[in-house]
Amino acid sequence: MPLTLEIVTPEDRVYHDTVDSVVIPTIEGEIGVLPGHLPLLTQVADGELRATKGGVIQLLAVSGGFAEIEGDKIRVLAEFAIDERKIDENATERAMLRAQEALRGRDTLAPAEIERLEGVVRFAVAQLGLKRKRR
Secondary structure, eight states: OOEEEEEEOSSOEEEEEEESEEEEEETTEEEEEOTTOOOEEEEBOSEEEEEEETTEEEEEEEEEEEEEEETTEEEEEEEEEEEGGGOOHHHHHHHHHHHHHHHTTGGGSOHHHHHHHHHHHHHHHHHHHHHHHTO
């Protein structure tokens, strides 16, 4: 029996398909999910999510949020998520550098802006790590 995987961000539904297995980065380490997994709610860490279907592994970079496993349904509500094939390495590097530069003046930034910029940096690192791993 396949799993139904849905990955949603505040902006978009990034992924929705049936899969054979999923590996999710969590704050306590990676967890593998197969059909029949026990119900679970866990915090998603910045990193690589792997969805396997028919022996083919699809990679996505995710950052922050939560994963809910209930029956054979997996819902990942992430701050950011992107399919590895859609990552533009140069654009990601530029975004990371802009965020890091803005963080240098953190004394003048509001706490919410600092948190947003730090999230941009973490997600960029996750994307670049995933993209460069596939070379």
